[in-house]
Amino acid sequence: MAGVLERGRTVAPSTYNRWLIPPCALATHLCIGQAYALSVFNLPLTRQLGITKSVSADWTLVELGWIFSIAIAMLGLSAALFGTWVQAEGPRKSGVVAAVCWGSGFLLGALGIYLHQLWLVYLGYGFIGGIGLGIGYITPVSTLIAWFPDRRGMATGLAIMGFGGGALIASPLSDALMRHFASLTSTGVVQTWLVLGVVYLVFMLGGAFGYRVPPANWQPAGWSPPPTQLRRLITDKHVRAQEAIQTPQFWLLWVVLCFNVTAGIGVLGQASAMIQEVFRGRIGPSAAAGFVGLLSLFNMGGRFFWASLSDRIGRKATYGVFFTLGPVLYALVPWTGRMGSVALFVAAFAVILTMYGGGFATIPAYLADVFGTKYVSAVHGRLLTAWSAAGVLGPVLVNYIRQLQIDHGVPKYQAYNVTMYIMAGLLVVAFFSNLLLRPVHDRYAEESDSSTAPIAV
């Protein structure tokens, strides 16, 4: 059985239809993308004992917030720690491990909720599920890049779009399941987690067993790499992850990802409260929920749009657009609030969120351009620590500065203005970080030996 998972058993014939690979990647990412919809369980979990209302022994929102934080921290850590292993073992084995971790994380979490032991939920969903998140996130990256050397951005954008789309499915699905299982003695969360755990396990295993890697030296029919002088930042050398993290290029891209995510994540976490406070009396909780849903759609769409566009205009130019347009839009947000224009406010954030998603989706192709394709999963895994850092930095910046403003007597509807200017400033720093990026020096690249390369395109 274990042999079926070996990389060598997943090598496809040269005539294999590469369009079967993106659905496998989507199967993985649509499942782990559930993490963005975890908040749908927050309120039911605060009345797990009281059922209709919280009682003193029930969990608080602050305690529950740690489930997500642990999971996201584990995403970054496991992607960094297991990136090299994922690259070496291939997508099928890592896809199966991700599926088992993610599915069993739900099942253990359900047991924790049933026994009302929060540490079990932290261990299940947060720790074990978080490892599944990290491994699952990077699993399809190098495989897609190997199958689509002519459309690296589009291919990885498609998969990472799934991570954004996962929440769009999980949120209404969880809601429907909880309503179905709820009774006088149960909130329905335990049963919902059990169902989700099994469904995600089956779906992700289906994706994992569908993965194939292309044979050595495979290229799409009729395609050949463009000449080197036309693609200055695209290398045909390969830099190992250990060497990559010693290059300035890695840390410049780390800043690019971290600040782009910080700006977006800070807004996403506060979107509902923000629109209600800026347009008090005009936007209620239901409409605010609609705003959050709309942002999720643009976040998802931006992943595919910008990553695909980057195949045409280049990665550096794509991030150049993010960090030119982004600061302008962030700076305009307070003005749209003063004008009282909900439409302009929503439009500004919709575009901002496409660039937030686009930043995630375009980075694997950018890494493949700069460090080569052979070790891209391992390098990508290490770069995702920027996401973990941003996961802390973004919400802290937004929450802390908002509270500071309110403490100094600023009205609530204006409390986000300074935050928006700071986010714009972060994107300006990211602009220069992207601008400074140059090709990696040859001394970091491994000796070329294409005959032994597991992925040669």
Add this chain to the structure above:
Amino acid sequence: MTDTRTLHRDMSRNPLLVSAAWAAVGVPLLWGVIQTLYKAALLFR
């Protein structure tokens, strides 16, 4: 091994298989998008 590879090649070119693979991920995603759009419509009412 060769037989398995030949089988993969033949199967991978089967339009039904390709359509089924895309439908397996596309249908849930489309359902999620429709649900979200429905909720988002409240913003403009």
